[in-house]
Amino acid sequence: MYTQRILLHGHIIDSLTLPKTMDTIIDQGGDYEIEELQVGKLKTDKSTAKLIVKSDDEEIFNRILDILTDYGAELIEENEEVTLVASQKDKTVPDNFYSTSNYNTKIRYDGEWLNIDNIEMDCVICVDTENKKATCKPLNAVKKGEMIVTGRTGVKVTPLERSRGKNTFEFMNSEASAEKPTRSIIHKVATQMKEVKDNGGKIVVVGGPAVVHTGCAPILADLIKEGYVDKLFAGNALATHDIENAFYGTSLGVKMETGELVAHGHKHHISAINIINKAGSIKDAVEQGILKSGIMYECVKNNAPFVLAGSIRDDGPLPDVITDSQVAQQRMREEVQDVDMVIMIATLLHSVATGNLIPARIKSVCVDISNASVTKLSDRGSAQVISVVTDIGSFLPILKEELNKLEE
Incomplete structure (x- = not known):
């Protein structure tokens, strides 16, 4: 019989952590x-539970403990420290490496609890033993000789909790549905945005080309100009069609003001790329007075960093697009370190990518007209993301209206 004492502490009743723990143990074939x-x-009081996890099967036992540590269960080991094993080769780790979640994580090393500041899911923990510093790294960034955390011993994970007090950002803490009251949800998103900005925080928007196709490019441009959006993650498509709109008033050859298809308008986005290529870059085009409006224009004028990650389907692409996906991922990883809120709009792949990079503490909203798209993030492990199922052409205008009301 394999046994392990575990500790759960916090709002484990209200957040359903305790019943979920007990259900998981039984469902996986163990006992407790x-x-x-x-x-x-009281509402502010925390609860504590100590359980003994049991199983006759070592594989089942280890699987249960892997799941429970992601729930925030602490293995009671009398402050036993992490086990470190050196990497034998670049981009490789020991077979029993500890795989991170996106929850706040600490490790016990040399008598101290070290916090992992840059935590993200599906990575490994590397420890600088000389400087007593622990960092989270993707597999492709691991170097030969780095000390890697293995097993679960000495690792403490603290998941997000839901207390009995009201949390302003739990307004959609349920399954995504188009039947939710859209305006009230967007009002709460706007309220949260204003709170983040009032506290000196930063907001990044992850946008797809539908932002431009639906005629909402001027709204996002205004949000950047007014300081509500500090950074932008997107692909070649959003930037290209935004610039096409600035030059020709079209998106994919469709006149934005009338919805009419312009003769030979299908070449407008290629022409837009060609103009930027001639200028040298998006920033060069702005500084030369060639690009005078739009989302990308406002990013340049307001020093809002942008990361444009390439795709196999890209036309051009624009000279600013990062065509190496690993390089683009690393740039995004660097830019999210000081972000307090992420709003993902109509771009499934970029949303999943961003969701994988951010810790669970960052407030996150995913907006898409498709239920399947917004729930994909939860399926991929970004359980903290609030899902809003609505048309982008409705979301952004209402969001801007609600922000204007809050400023009055």
Whole structure:
């Protein structure tokens, strides 16, 4: 019989962490015994539970513990420290490496708990033993000789909790649905945005080309100009069609003001790329007075960093597009380190990519007209993301209107 004592502490009743833990143990083929349970009485009180996890099968036992540590369960090991094993080759780690979640994580090393500041999911923890510093790294960034955390011992994960007090950002803490009250949801998104900005925080928008196709490019441009959006993640398509709109008033050859298809308009986006190529870059085109409006124009004028990640389907692409996906991912990883809120709009792949890079503490909203798209993030492990199912052409105008009301 394999056994392990675990500790759960926090709002484990209200957040359903305790019942989820017990269900998981049974569902996975194990058993448990409640050794101690202290339930907080007041809204601010936290609860504590100590359980003994049991299984006759070592594989099942280890699988259960892997899942429970992601729930925030702490293995009771009398402050036993992490086990470190050196990487034998670049981009490789020991077979029993510890795989990170996007929750706040600490490791116990040399008598201290070291916080992993740049935590993200599906990475490994590398420890600089000389400087007593632990960092989170993707597999492709690991170098030979780096000390890698293995197993679960000495690792403490703290998941997001839901207390009995109201949390302003739990307004959609349920399954995504088009039947949710859209305006009230968007009002709460706007309120959260204003709160982040009032506190000196930063907001990044992850946008797809539908932002331009639906006629909302001027709205996003205004949000950048007014300081509500500090950074932009997108692909070649959003930037190209935004610039096409600035030059020709079209997006994919369709006149934005009338919805009419312009003769030979299909070449407008290629012409737009050609103009930027001649200028040298998007920034060069702005500084030369060639590009005078739009989302990308406002990014340049307001020093809002942007990361344009390439795709196999890209025309051109624009000279600013990063065609190496690993390089683009690293640039995005660097830019999210000081971000407090992420709003993902109509771009499934870029949203999943960003969701994988950010810690769970960052407030996140995903907006798409498709239920399947917004729930994909949860399926990929970004459980903290709030999903809003609505048309982008409705979302952005209402968001701008609600932000204007909050400024009055």
